Amino acid sequence: DASKPLGPQINYTITGIDAGAGIMGNTQTALEKYGLAQKNWQLQTSSTAAMTSVLDKAIKNKQPIVVTGWIPHWMFTKYKLKFLQDPKKVYGDAEGIHTIARLNLKKEEPGFYQFLENFNWTSDQMSEVMLQINEGADATQAAKDYLKKHPKQLKEWLKNVPNGNGKKVTLAYVAWDSEIASANVAKQALESKGYKVTIRSMDAQPMWTAVATGAVDASLSAWLPTTHSAYAKSFKGKYIDVRTNMEGAKTGLAVPTYMTNINSISDLLN
Ligand code: PBE
16 A cells, blocks of 8 residues: 555565675665664565565565565566665665686686686676576576577687696585576586586675685675675685676665655655
């Protein structure tokens, strides 16, 4: 009911995802900066799957809901959602997905490092893989299909990359849809060149720790400069920011477009 205040209708709750996600910390900051925490608004921790399932139900019933949202993600194609304006820029401006590597990787594994320097794609390309997985495809198969469809891009990614001859390398990733896509595509691309790639799924904090301590070689899952700024700061000097592998990412709070009165984070107070 748009004529009534929103807070009591949704129990002053924003539906979030896994605790380690950068968007969770930033949303906590947003609750404070926009005066929502002071009005008893809270952020519910869950998982991407639980969040999208609650979102699905709310949309089917045309009920109000506020979620942590980001691009690239299929939720923005499947549902009519809008980001709430963030005049205080808590969620930052231009955001990208970065490749980070352990110190010394370039010296010790120059061939693999060359691949990391080459690897980049667009949000649309990543979405092709995400969509296929969301429709039920196995991640390995979706990655193989992608490479078959984009042989020129695979060639670019493998430019100046020598044959791996069975060399073992490890990529850490967080099981967000975007990172499931990138880790699997990178694995298949490298394996086509003779590398043996282990991809290890972990939470965001362990992922950053694993790269910074050298427990894994690299990760394609770093959202910078804003989303993972707390991790980047705490591991400063202990990892290499290799490159942006995908530009045009965005995070924030999102609501269904039928919530016509709610357009900015501060509107949640109305
Ligand atoms: N995300 C998706 C992550 C990065 C990828 C926005 C949920 C995060 O908040 O850390």
